Amino acid sequence: MEVLDETLKQIHERGMSALRIADVASSMQVSPALIIYHFETRENLLVEALTHAAERDLLKLHRIVREPAPPARRLMKVLEWYAPSGAARGWQIWVDGWAAAMRDKALQKVLADLQDRWAAEIVGIIEEGVAGGVFTVDDSHDVVTRITSLLDGLAVRMVVHKDALKRDVLQEWLVRQVAWELGVDQEELRSPA
Amino acid sequence: MEVLDETLKQIHERGMSALRIADVASSMQVSPALIIYHFETRENLLVEALTHAAERDLLKLHRIVREPAPPARRLMKVLEWYAPSGAARGWQIWVDGWAAAMRDKALQKVLADLQDRWAAEIVGIIEEGVAGGVFTVDDSHDVVTRITSLLDGLAVRMVVHKDALKRDVLQEWLVRQVAWELGVDQEELRSPA
DNA sequence: CCTAGTCCTGAATGGCCGTACAGTAGATAG
DNA sequence: CTATCTACTGTACGGCCATTCAGGACTAGG
Numbered sequence: 246m247e248v249l250d251e252t253l254k255q256i257h258e259r260g261m262s263a264l265r266i267a268d269v270a271s272s273m274q275v276s277p278a279l280i281i282y283h284f285e286t287r288e289n290l291l292v293e294a295l296t297h298a299a300e301r302d303l304l305k306l307h308r309i310v311r312e313p314a315p316p317a318r319r320l321m322k323v324l325e326w327y328a329p330s331g332a333a334r335g336w337q338i339w340v341d342g343w344a345a346a347m348r349d350k351a352l353q354k355v356l357a358d359l360q361d362r363w364a365a366e367i368v369g370i371i372e373e374g375v376a377g378g379v380f381t382v383d384d385s386h387d388v389v390t391r392i393t394s395l396l397d398g399l400a401v402r403m404v405v406h407k408d409a410l411k412r413d414v415l416q417e418w419l420v421r422q423v424a425w426e427l428g429v430d431q432e433e434l435r436s437p438a
Numbered sequence: 439m440e441v442l443d444e445t446l447k448q449i450h451e452r453g454m455s456a457l458r459i460a461d462v463a464s465s466m467q468v469s470p471a472l473i474i475y476h477f478e479t480r481e482n483l484l485v486e487a488l489t490h491a492a493e494r495d496l497l498k499l500h501r502i503v504r505e506p507a508p509p510a511r512r513l514m515k516v517l518e519w520y521a522p523s524g525a526a527r528g529w530q531i532w533v534d535g536w537a538a539a540m541r542d543k544a545l546q547k548v549l550a551d552l553q554d555r556w557a558a559e560i561v562g563i564i565e566e567g568v569a570g571g572v573f574t575v576d577d578s579h580d581v582v583t584r585i586t587s588l589l590d591g592l593a594v595r596m597v598v599h600k601d602a603l604k605r606d607v608l609q610e611w612l613v614r615q616v617a618w619e620l621g622v623d624q625e626e627l628r629s630p631a
Numbered sequence: 632c633c634t635a636g637t638c639c640t641g642a643a644t645g646g647c648c649g650t651a652c653a654g655t656a657g658a659t660a661g
Numbered sequence: 662c663t664a665t666c667t668a669c670t671g672t673a674c675g676g677c678c679a680t681t682c683a684g685g686a687c688t689a690g691g
Contacts, residue, residue: 347533360602395593
């Protein structure tokens, strides 16, 4: 949906709480009333926009997970893609989303679903690796929670305190952590030149 | 300051972006104009409130750091206190703060200072431990960034997706991570019964 | 006393914005 | 051709809220 993309763009620029229907409408060259016509309320627009963003991310994630490549390779690809880059476009939205979700059940559900499906995909990769004898884990779900939590925390540092953390350092630390969690050598995870 | 405490309470209840001067004023039984009289603008009130919260946390932190106890003990005490509990009162404010700070330089500075001073205190403990031969680290500053990032990420899960993560599991994982980072045995970190 | 300063108030002001509503234009179908 | 439906618009309502302003009250210093 065009409107949802524009809404996400506006959220990225102004922040979720400052999103104005009038802005979205004028960017799309339609009347504000039309937005309400389709989405009923501003709240609802926000929820659908985040859902849309989540769905898009999950699609991309799924594509990587399906690729024909060894688990280690795919896992690192996922993490590389998920990790914030300079603009960190996607991340700003999630941080905004966390803040909003603390007081909004609908958003809470959207984020919880996103989180669950994310975790499930990664758990999948890891269990493939375990089955193939390359990874050794205690509880793959816990491992995923820990790895993604670390990533979230590091991402906050990049997004909030701009460039307090370089992207390649983040990447490096991620490799280190993953190697430890999965009982493999860091070299096996590093992407080939 | 009374007003700042009340402001923090309101932020906690309604969220930063929804804070209304009128609410703070009426809770304090004064006129809204008085708030503006003292703080000039709403923005400014928010910045000062967060600064106040940061200062309060840093004071508490410093008290723990100064205690006469082995470094390992003090480090765990700090992390136990910083970790979110059920209500997670403090944490909600920081998540809100992150979101707001992404678009507000003044807040960015407040949070960056808080972060730096936090890190510095913990680095202090770790270096004591290293000097005493109990800890082994590569770069103590990096270690702190990693540990606190993990904590932030786990905290998000507790605060946003309420109770998707039990407090004692979080604690457990923290011990695990710290033990690894500092090259000590987990048992040496666990708090004595 | 008087002056000046500080703290505080009530009552506007001004602007913003989500939302409701009544209605238009165009397409579709019977 | 008519009736209906859908997508859409302009306009206006209604409320909310930060901020301003013109003072009032109380204090302290001279």
